[in-house]
């Protein structure tokens with residue numbers, strides 16, 4: 001029997017998993033000094049569930065402390081389920097001498113005592129190669145497409161060059177063509193959709209990306225698509241981080257609907273959003289040895 005321990009930000013998804021897996025569920029108690037009193041049982045498998053969205057550093061530190069505490073109970077295995085794994089965008093130095101943060105996170109998780117990582121839609125698959133332990137990187141695309149509104153002339157659009165592989169996969173699933181937006185960034189939170197590679201006139205565009213942070217990437221792409229004659233615009237976005245004025249920006253953008261997952265819990269999303277439950281896919285991943 002395993003014990004599922006939820007970090008402070010992933011209680012709902014952790015509890016749902018424990019019900020579906022018919023396993024013990026334990027909520028961690030995080031005191032002001034980040035001491036915690038979860039009590040995994042000696043010799044058993046422990047599953048810790050915690051996303052590392054904003055405040056990313058607090059949630060990450062809490063997760064590392066949970067793993068460290070679990071390790072001291074000598075479980076047979078510590079599976080760390082991180083529905084949204086932050087810092088993944090920094091999978092290479094973005095300036096000369098800059099950090100490879102995604103690599104550092106892998107080192108920290110392993111040093112804390114993780115024996116296996118389960119996550120959803122890493123920014124790039126090469127991040128898996130940073131780990132010396134098993135990483136299951138769940139692909140949510142098929143689940144997300146099940147919530148798409150049916151369209152006559154679908155075309156998949158990547159909102160930047162970095163997202164081409166994800167977009168290519170989606171185009172294969174939907175058996176349609178692919179277009180690409182050329183995005184430039186002037187600062188970490190400011191981007192511009194410079195031009196479009198492909199034809200979208202009278203087409204039903206499906207933008208696909210791993211995350212929405214400020215909403216700039218998605219909304220600038222949508223404006224460019226509309227200007228280029230797109231008939232409709234839907235978006236499949238795995239992780240809805242939603243920072244700053246993202247909700248307003250999205251509300252004003254020419255996007256008909258956005259399909260996302262519950263990797264990050266949200267109390268308030270506008271009715272443009274539809275949330276697909278990832279618990280069944282996470283359960284399936286946990287069933288694998």
Ligand code: R5P
Pocket residue numbers: 089123159160162163189191209210211212213214215216217218
């Ligand atoms: C970038 O490479 C990512 O895949 C996202 O496109 C980007 O981080 C989204 O950020 P924002 O919503 O702030 O434009």
